[in-house]
Amino acid sequence: MVSSGRLRPPDIAGGRPRERARTCARAALGLAILLACKTEQAVTDGPVPADIPASSLTVYKFARVVTAPDQVVEGGAVVVDGKRFHSVLAAGEPLPIGARIVDHGRYTAIPGLIDAHTHITFCWDPAWGDRAPHDPFQIAQSKAQLLPLVAKNLRTLLSLGVTTIRDLGSDNQLDLETAARVEAGELVGPRIFGAGDGVWSSRLAPKESTRPGQADGVEQVAATVRREIDAGVKVVKLWASTGSDDDLSGERTYSYDEIKTAVDIAHAHGIPVAVHDTLGTVTDDIVRAGADSVEHPRTLSPDTLAHMRAQGVAYVPTIHHNRYYRDNIERFRFSPDKRAAFDAFIADNIATARAAHAAGVTIVMGSDAVYTAFGESTRELDVFVRDVGMTPMEALATATTDAAKLLRAEDRIGAIRPDYLADFVVIDGDLSQIEHIHNVVAVVKEGAVVFEAPAGK
Template identity: 40%
Template structure:
């Protein structure tokens, strides 16, 4: 341990013992996977307030006498997970006779934000402590981000995109409020992107093709010049852009235009994959998302034709992931969670391993690569001094079996606060 850190801890203990008791926690683990390539057996993670101050073997970390010690030696610690693609405000209350898509937008923003706390809680229970939320309406994602940041709502920290940019569709109904995401042509795209950023969005989201639950066509919508205009607006403001494209054409132009991430795309050609690898464009394939729709077809009311289309898309999506792995394209774990998909946020990791990544590489898609995607490499995605105390305890060895991360999360800390405890060993009160 660095002498300066030891002196700080001694000062806190001597001068402010009550503060130490309130804020310093010593977490003892059977081992720590630190996200930087190290596996530390019999480890201690020392946390002060919302940050990690020390990580190392038990024999090397000095634990202040007044610190709260939590015994998690039966478990392995991994960094808090990052879900690169969610829709937190897509909530369904299971009203009989309704389906999730039918109900969307009918509950009103205030009620929806309140009820969507359930989605946030379920995400935390999977070990997801940070999300990039890619599309909402009426400022609901901004509201959830603010409530979580001030501690009034429990959930993953959120990086949000506001209204996604999309081309014109059918005319609005008489008296309907203007759609802030609708735009056509370079000038309108620039206006819409600037408005989202001015409203407080962290990212620009752009729908570069058709494609959703019942429509897997993937026809390109915005052209290259429009995508470039949106990317330039984002980058000049110090922000980033995610471009949705179910098909290869929109994805190709998104990469050319400078998108930071490309969402969903299938059929990416070799030249596009090579460009992504060269430029560091991150691919968020969301294979599991459409499998989720298939598994939940009854609650959505999907017929056999819709299911057949989704199955075909999943197969093509997975084949593209396999090719992306071989091309050394960076990938981030994104669930595209909507409605009842929260609580299944990490199942994408199994697709990555099936496609050729090792469990360790798959884990990095949800930690270090996710942090890089957000520009938070020095604060998220690893267990190291100075990083947020986002820590997940799992039962088993996630470097041998990725299902350990998917199925055996036992304890979750976000920003120094215990949010989930299924161990029965922590003296801290889990926050629900």
């Protein structure tokens, strides 16, 4: 569940002069040091980097630094300059004179985590009743009602070490509005790669639905994709099959030509495409059309997996998501007989993920978190290790380097490297056990401390 730790507002991102950004970052970091009762140390020896004044640097010392999966610097230190990583120092390497030092002693640093499938605007306030609403896109709720709950979801994700999310479907582009507010510093939360309303067929929902994004036929699909791109989406989401909540069906809703049209237009604008396919019955066409990822599929044949690997199409299985629904059947007013259906789906989902992993398909972590599930978002990593057969480092890749590549952001997030955005998580323990990834001590996003666990936690 969500820790009751302290959350810190980050620096306002974008357009700020470099010196002002450094000043704000140093102020936030200094406050974090005092609150954590850590002694600030003045370094008396060691070279000053030639390209930058040492006084603008902050050095975080660790028992180990996981710069990327399977890349560990024992006794290493992370050097941060404003919002970006400056360097990683090996054990015993001289520290820059005049730099600010934060000694995290026995702890481990890992890159900020990426959740590649969320619905950040799907909220539920217990004040609305003792059971969750059966209104996934929250059409009945006003923005005034939703925004405080969305802000809470964002803070919850930060407390888990999630510093970036790919949000795959909102109502009236509320995720894009939220992304802009996070970027402006008005909200504290992970950066958001939003899909806006997404693109969906009338076969998925009634024609009289007032939710935007409905498109039937190649021409409507093309027009809707262009509208979403003009609105500022960072990913195009396409629902190519039925299936959601307790509906575990997977009937086709889009033809190959409709999928291909969406993919071609999005890719022409440099935007990746994620496609929903609950059962996997449409995945061959999704791969042939050149989409970037397929979401949820319950079963995939060996031939399909081989094609996915050859074409570089990522698989986002969202396994834990169905466990959440299964464990909350009464809360969601699902029929009791759905428990067995969820169990069967989960078993197939795990078997498919195991086969995909063995076949070398890129698997990316996505929680598909909704309502009260945001505090469980990183539990998908436990599933990958315990049930799918990954090592902890392989699981870490699904939420860092591989996820960053899927977002087309591997040049700035997903690893602790010079000039990357300074996103990292301080955890208690190493990654010999995946459970240690949940022992979050602090979270830094773009060089600012945005979460700290309470003392003694």
